[in-house]
Amino acid sequence: MSGEMYKVSVVTRQERLKDFQDALNEIGVIAYTVSAVEGFGTQLSFTETYRGVKQEIHLLPKVLVEIVVSTVPVDDIIEVAKAQLRTEEPGDGKIFVSKVTKVVRIRTGELDYAALTNDAK
Numbered sequence: 660m661s662g663e664m665y666k667v668s669v670v671t672r673q674e675r676l677k678d679f680q681d682a683l684n685e686i687g688v689i690a691y692t693v694s695a696v697e698g699f700g701t702q703l704s705f706t707e708t709y710r711g712v713k714q715e716i717h718l719l720p721k722v723l724v725e726i727v728v729s730t731v732p733v734d735d736i737i738e739v740a741k742a743q744l745r746t747e748e749p750g751d752g753k754i755f756v757s758k759v760t761k762v763v764r765i766r767t768g769e770l771d772y773a774a775l776t777n778d779a780k
């Protein structure tokens with residue numbers, strides 16, 4: 660089996676993580692990476708410098724969820740993210756989608772689709 664592989668990176672609020680994880684599980688996303696990160700959103704960055712005077716910069720704690728998929732549709736992940744993470748308040752986060760050119764499962768040397776799935780051999 661072949662096909663494009665994508666990484667969906669979601670930066671969002673820490674407090675929404677558990678519900679997001681549960682919803683990911685329901686659409687068949689089992690493997691992903693979660694990191695604690697700090698970030699700036701757009702509405703804060705514009706106050707970084709005003710007339711040459713440095714303003715206080717507020718780095719906010721966020722979580723970064725990185726999901727690499729081959730069979731689960733990216734749009735399904737985006738829909739789940741919007742459903743679970745949208746509070747309509749500033750700071751709900753962002754989703755970044757990029758193409759992945761290679762995946763290697765270190766234990767077996769399997770590549771790409773085979774490295775992303777757990778088909779019994």
Ligand SMILES: Nc1ncnc2c1ncn2[C@@H]1O[C@H](COP(=O)(O)OP(=O)(O)OP(=O)(O)O)[C@@H](O)[C@H]1O
Pocket residue numbers: 670671697698699700701702703719721748749750751752753
């Ligand atoms: N362009 C970007 N590049 C990389 N990371 C980003 C970018 N925009 C947002 N982020 C990350 O996402 C986090 C949450 O962003 P945030 O939700 O505040 O985005 P926003 O564009 O300000 O939207 P909103 O108006 O809803 O707040 C940021 O703290 C940062 O970690």
Ligand SMILES: [Mg+2]
Pocket residue numbers: 699700701702703749750751
């Ligand atoms: Mg923001």
